[in-house]
Amino acid sequence: MALVESTFVALSTPWGASGVAVVRCSGPLCLPLYEAIFSQAPGPRRTYVRIYRTINGSVLDRVVVAYYCAPRSYTGQDMLEISCHGNPLIIQKILEDLCSRGCRLAEPGEFTRTAFLNGKMDLAQAEAVADLIHCQSEAALRTAQNQLAGGIGRAIEDICGQLVRILAHLEVTLDFPEEEPFPIDATEIMANLDAIGNQLNKLEATIRYRPILEFGVQTVIIGPPNVGKSSLLNGLLSRERALVSSIAGTTRDFLEESISIGTWNLRIVDTAGLHHATDDLEQLGMRRSREKLEAADFVLLVLDGSRAIPSLNHFDWAILGQKKGLVLLNKRDLPTLADGTHVPLPWERISVSAINSSDMAKLKNRICQELEANRIVPNDLPCVVNMRQSGCLRGAIRGTEAARKLLQKEQAMDLAAAELNFALKFLGKITGRDTSEDVLSQIFDQFCIGK
């Protein structure tokens, strides 16, 4: 059969032994392949249990197969989805059989790339597919799903619409300059450009959520020496990860661990106690504690509630004041001597015992509530998920700002229009309306084969 477009095939589930594996095929051969392999015609968009016979007529496996008729499929082409038993030998034989019948193996990301090229999704949605596969926490999953539903694409298209309206205004004025000296309301246009600039800046600022979504909420445990910071890390992890001792200064260097709490993924960092350090090594440890604190998304400030609170002069209250967190009064199993009122932070005080597992379970719930309440990652916002999108947004911001400045001088309207066109071009690169082959390759090459 002469092929206009080739039909590509790949295993869409991970390699290895598993209950079920899914082989996907996309392209014009799907229908004839179905009829040849299963000796009957398919009902579209319905699954059937069928015997898979190779090109030589031997029985390979009992499979579940679905045929999707173009354009109502993931890629927009005719597609076959074959769920076979997850035995690498069977999978290999199915792939070989499909190739001997005229298919070729798919390139990385080719299914999603084809879906994008056939208008099934915008580029930001295609990137979300890659994200969705690798998400490690529910919070990240929510963002990827929002993106997949077209979140950022819609926000960008809306801004493009506003820019196009302004451009149309400017261009009419440029095309018919003799009509009136300056028939457009420049003040109104500048106000609109300001509003657009704000929207773009807001979107671009969401890139700061990316590390949280990818690596987890950076949560730093700080406090004076010997208050139970390492015990708290162990308590939250439910294992003896950090050394604990009654000697002040046990933790010299920071320790980092991952933990899932509710829908969140946290990177918890235990640090060296902050106090007046005498030796160089201790000072180095404390400097590292401060660096970790600066990078923190969330802070657990631990104090020993069973002792009069020591001097807190070594704490950087200016940095702490910008953070969200909780003040934990540890060792509540001992008589209470301090209630944390002297800590100059608006955070909630919670009495806990790091060695009490039910306290640790309650604390995890509290942390979760606090992360939600402080909108550490807002789940209803379209988020920029990678540096590519953020770079395009910055380009669009530059264009919009330049246009606004030029409009202040009435005669530079043609330049202002050119800047707005630049801004539109950058925005088009996010959704893929205006994207070169190179950029597409860069994006889709990061996908695994079969996606």
Ligand SMILES: Nc1nc2c(ncn2[C@@H]2O[C@H](COP(=O)(O)OP(=O)(O)OP(=O)(O)O)[C@@H](O)[C@H]2O)c(=O)[nH]1
């Ligand atoms: N009674 C009681 N003792 C605790 C509690 N939490 C920690 N401790 C004890 O307090 C001491 C110090 O605990 P660590 O976890 O090493 O304290 P730290 O803050 O990490 O100390 P440095 O690393 O030296 O800064 C140890 O003897 C712990 O067993 C608690 O909730 N109750």
Ligand SMILES: [Mg+2]
């Ligand atoms: Mg410690």
